[in-house]
Amino acid sequence: MSAVTAEIFSKKDYRLLPTQVPPTVVETLDVAEKAALMARIERLLVERDAVLVAHYYTSPELQELAEATGGYVSDSLDMARFGTECKASTLVVAGVRFMGETAKILNPEKRVLMPNLDAECSLDLGCPAEEFTAFCDQHPERTVVVYANTSAAVKARSDWVVTSGIALDLVRHLAGQGEKLIWAPDQHLGAYVQRETGIDMLLWSGSCVVHEAFKADALRQLRAQHPDAKVLVHPESPLDIITQADVVGSTTALVEAVRKLSAKKFIVATDNGLFYKMKQAAPDKILLEAPTGGKGATCVSCAHCPWMAMNGLRNLAQVLECGGNEILIDEAIRERAVQPIRRLLAFAKQRKQVVLGNNDA
């Protein structure tokens, strides 16, 4: 641990206000409609030479469908890499916009569609490219590291794109080279990485509305009620949640923890969409949601991302049927944005670290 304190550079708070966050509306389908939509989508995927790539935080229906139709379920970077390896000419990305953009950055020759282009991310929204670029320009001596949860334009201004699964390894490497960083946009992940590595880092003040909603006191109480439970925490969570964790890790690391640890019960501080994968990996384990403010109280997301919830079978069928909702990126931005992503992939390969499965949501 380091005594160096990371500095949040800006007097401006880039976290979203609750009024800027849409309500979480989960698609509800009866059995017959679900079956009909799934059959229709399966047919359309074949007809359109398309493959469905879904994030871990999307609905069980979408994850089930992706896996049943030769698609893929994973984290953002891995989703994009799957897109580069699959032969389909169209990628349908069920997730949030930056994931569609990352897929397009790495696969410019492919058509990338999304069920809903309004599916944003509070980290992406909280890091406007113009303001971020201006800040970076004020600190030309610093290496710019951005999380995958950023726009193509922000990635284009960065030196490195990083995932939560490889963040510590990469930043330790940069610290070893004596580099000083700008880190954006997640202040909590940045503070965690800074604390673990001791690197000199200026933090952008963004946050994830899902992970920031977990409550430390309520988590302590829940732990006391379940002393046999292991606490699993995604590092986008605030420090007072992270310090209560038995395991801090990316989504894939958390799924692996549920599978591998001998404990029978887990308290999980990340989006509850991940429970689908965790239950697949370890059906006999008990999963408890880490407490948030509770519906109708102070929590904004209640452990489920409102933008991820915008993906459903209905709008997926619609976009396949009618086209539209295509991700398009200015080629000059794409050419710059692809470089820090490729740098990350090369670093991961060199370290023989499998980025496959390292989540950034």
Ligand code: SF4
């Ligand atoms: S869960 Fe958080 S980080 Fe992931 S897409 Fe939603 S707002 Fe962004």
